[in-house]
Amino acid sequence: MVGVVTSEEVARLARERRRWEETTLAESLARQPERPARFATLSEAEVARLYTPEDLPGFDYLRDLGFPGEYPFTRGIHPTMYRGRLWTMRQFAGFGSAEDSNRRFHYLLAQGQTGLSVAFDMPTLMGYDSDHPRARGEVGREGVAVDSLLDMEILLRGLPLDRVTTSMTINAPANVLLAMYIVAAERAGFRWDQLGGTTQTDMLKEFIAQKEWIVPPRPSMRLIQDMLVFGTRHLPRWNVLSISGYHIREAGATAVQELAFTLADGIAYVQAGIEAGLDVDDFAPRLSFFFDCHSDFFEEIAKFRAARRMWARIMRERFRARHPRSWWLRFHTQTAGVSLTAQQPLNNIVRVALQALAAVLGGTQSLHTNSMDETYALPTEEAVTVALRTQQIIAYESGVTHTVDPLGGSYYVEALTNRMEDEAEAYIRKIDELGGMVRAVELGFPQREIAEASYRYQQQLERKERIIVGVNEFVVPEERPIPILRIDPEVERRQIERLRRVRAERDERRARAALDALARAAEGTGNTMEAVVECVRALCTLGEICDVFRAVYGEYREPAII
Amino acid sequence: MAASAVRILIAKPGLDGHDRGAKVVARALRDAGYEVIYTGLHQTPEMIVNAAIQEDVDAIGLSILSGAHMTLLPRVVELLRERGADDIVVFAGGIIPEEDIPALRAAGIREVFLPGTPLQSIVQWVATHVRPRGVAA
Numbered sequence: 043m044v045g046v047v048t049s050e051e052v053a054r055l056a057r058e059r060r061r062w063e064e065t066t067l068a069e070s071l072a073r074q075p076e077r078p079a080r081f082a083t084l085s086e087a088e089v090a091r092l093y094t095p096e097d098l099p100g101f102d103y104l105r106d107l108g109f110p111g112e113y114p115f116t117r118g119i120h121p122t123m124y125r126g127r128l129w130t131m132r133q134f135a136g137f138g139s140a141e142d143s144n145r146r147f148h149y150l151l152a153q154g155q156t157g158l159s160v161a162f163d164m165p166t167l168m169g170y171d172s173d174h175p176r177a178r179g180e181v182g183r184e185g186v187a188v189d190s191l192l193d194m195e196i197l198l199r200g201l202p203l204d205r206v207t208t209s210m211t212i213n214a215p216a217n218v219l220l221a222m223y224i225v226a227a228e229r230a231g232f233r234w235d236q237l238g239g240t241t242q243t244d245m246l247k248e249f250i251a252q253k254e255w256i257v258p259p260r261p262s263m264r265l266i267q268d269m270l271v272f273g274t275r276h277l278p279r280w281n282v283l284s285i286s287g288y289h290i291r292e293a294g295a296t297a298v299q300e301l302a303f304t305l306a307d308g309i310a311y312v313q314a315g316i317e318a319g320l321d322v323d324d325f326a327p328r329l330s331f332f333f334d335c336h337s338d339f340f341e342e343i344a345k346f347r348a349a350r351r352m353w354a355r356i357m358r359e360r361f362r363a364r365h366p367r368s369w370w371l372r373f374h375t376q377t378a379g380v381s382l383t384a385q386q387p388l389n390n391i392v393r394v395a396l397q398a399l400a401a402v403l404g405g406t407q408s409l410h411t412n413s414m415d416e417t418y419a420l421p422t423e424e425a426v427t428v429a430l431r432t433q434q435i436i437a438y439e440s441g442v443t444h445t446v447d448p449l450g451g452s453y454y455v456e457a458l459t460n461r462m463e464d465e466a467e468a469y470i471r472k473i474d475e476l477g478g479m480v481r482a483v484e485l486g487f488p489q490r491e492i493a494e495a496s497y498r499y500q501q502q503l504e505r506k507e508r509i510i511v512g513v514n515e516f517v518v519p520e521e522r523p524i525p526i527l528r529i530d531p532e533v534e535r536r537q538i539e540r541l542r543r544v545r546a547e548r549d550e551r552r553a554r555a556a557l558d559a560l561a562r563a564a565e566g567t568g569n570t571m572e573a574v575v576e577c578v579r580a581l582c583t584l585g586e587i588c589d590v591f592r593a594v595y596g597e598y599r600e601p602a603i604i
Numbered sequence: 605m606a607a608s609a610v611r612i613l614i615a616k617p618g619l620d621g622h623d624r625g626a627k628v629v630a631r632a633l634r635d636a637g638y639e640v641i642y643t644g645l646h647q648t649p650e651m652i653v654n655a656a657i658q659e660d661v662d663a664i665g666l667s668i669l670s671g672a673h674m675t676l677l678p679r680v681v682e683l684l685r686e687r688g689a690d691d692i693v694v695f696a697g698g699i700i701p702e703e704d705i706p707a708l709r710a711a712g713i714r715e716v717f718l719p720g721t722p723l724q725s726i727v728q729w730v731a732t733h734v735r736p737r738g739v740a741a
Binding site for chain 2: 164165167170175176177179180184248251252253254292293380383384417493496497500501503504510513599604
């Protein structure tokens with residue numbers, strides 16, 4: 043068993059390994075050499091032919107793995123994992139109008155989905171109203187358009203908000219959308235302490251990778267501090283912040299970079315919460331994470347295990363958190379959109395299944411499986427159903443849920459977990475030396491590292507050092523067209539009409555007063571989140587509220603790094 | 605024609621932040637010897653055309669993954685025409701359904717590169733189709 047290997051046994055093992063190499067292996071290689079392929083993970087770590095206890099020097103089971111539900115949580119944050127409760131099957135959805143999205147939510151709940159997830163369109167993500175000149179052609183395209191409280195009320199109509207949890211993928215204007223959610227829920231008869239869900243709110247990864255921003259990094263951190271304080275006071279079941287590696291990975295980062303930059307972002311937020319006067323144990327238990335799951339099966343599993351162990355140590359040792367819940371790294375996973383191919387799209391179902399399996403073996407708390415047609419557009423209903431069924435097949439047919447952390451103790455997986463932790467720690471040290479993640483972002487450090495990794499990867503594809511089935515190998519000339527979802531251009535027109543009606547019919551004096559109060563809070567030290575809630579009640583629009591932030595803090599301009 | 609005599613603007617119209625493709629293509633063209641200017645994100649067609657004229661480029665590569673290609677890409681060509689700069693070659697790449705390509709071509713987008721296109725094909729296409737503007741024949 044790993045962990046109880048004595049030095050004498052290791053010496054004997056080394057002798058035996060050399061004997062095996064000189065006899066059995068040498069004979070085999072003489073007859074049949076290995077393929078000329080490069081054996082390396084997607085993070086470009088060389089993979090050995092064979093792993094044995096020799097690859098785990100100094101391995102200590104209790105220190106390095108421990109028991110599930112206990113520090114350092116390498117094997118999982120819950121003692122029984124999926125024997126107790128399966129992961130939440132949460133499919134990201136949202137397109138067109140609020141009415142369209144609301145209909146899809148009701149459909150997904152009827153299909154057995156247990157959590158809702160909202161995708162917003164680009165203008166909403168950037169804090170522009172649907173009638174802003176920059177919104178032209180973008181309204182309702184990559185998600186739902188939300189301009190005012192009215193849209194949010196339509197989006198949530200008839201949903202059991204005390205029983206479902208809602209995840210909103212929103213960052214720069216997260217404070218506005220959260221305010222709309224809680225005010226809409228309140229008007230539908232729910233109490234704030236009943237509302238469970240997540241806003242992403244992770245601006246650092248926006249500057250690093252996803253690139254939907256409004257104001258510069260430092261004021262962005264201030265707005266997040268105000269949300270953390272507000273959430274701690276009023277929303278006991280809401281995760282204000284979901285620290286996201288997904289977009290970092292999709293932008294071309296390696297698994298190690300995803301791991302390192304995400305945890306470094308987490309460190310910056312915990313620091314910010316403490317600096318806002320919160321006790322670490324009052325808000326850390328509600329921080330959650332969001333990772334990508336790419337195609338390198340074992341590397342992804344090792345990444346999740348390393349992430350749990352590293353975060354537990356960071357929270358306990360660096361931030362002196364005392365509550366075990368503060369040490370937990372809870373995470374949502376989405377399979378890698380970037381790994382899907384437009385060519386031979388049915389193959390994507392298989393890619394997604396393997397990635398989803400890795401996420402489950404890595405101990406995820408919730409999972410989104412991509413649909414086969416997502417390289418082209420938002421998924422059709424059939425494609426979404428297949429993606430959800432993939433999760434159900436893993437959950438109910440494969441048997442992988444019967445035991446906790448089934449790959450724990452695998453020499454390869456443990457060695458890879460250790461190596462990823464070492465490499466990610468080196469990045470975190472580097473970021474600490476630069477002065478923390480906010481400074482590193484201002485300097486363009488993670489942005490440059492990702493651009494480099496992404497270019498290297500593309501070159502490997504070109505040289506066929508990496509094979510993508512159907513793209514640079516096994517290519518067929520004829521492609522099967524798949525049905526794709528089209529967004530009716532009428533959506534934009536109707537959305538703008540509704541927005542203008544809201545502006546025309548509201549109490550203009552109250553709206554102006556609320557925006558003025560927000561500006562004062564933003565310039566001073568008042569809690570901006572409280573002020574945003576009043577703006578939303580006064581039917582101020584998303585764009586108007588974000589204009590206040592633009593006026594007070596200025597707009598962010600990215601240094602163009604190639 | 606030496607690649608270095610040719611200037612190319614790589615631009616990101618629209619609000620999406622997916623700049624991985626734009627950056628990779630920009631680097632590949634630069635490595636192939638072209639002078640490449642990258643606009644950065646979230647550019648309006650007006651901003652792109654201004655940059656193209658100011659920088660006196662010979663071609664514009666537009667990268668878009670937001671779904672707004674039918675609105676924004678033809679607008680770039682239209683503005684170039686209005687400014688008398690429609691000899692600038694415009695090509696595009698991103699998530700664009702194949703059935704939209706004929707309309708984009710008709711609007712003056714010379715080529716559309718879909719996901720999975722080898723960088724080498726893009727570099728070769730540029731070598732074949734882009735010449736320095738205003739150089740006396």
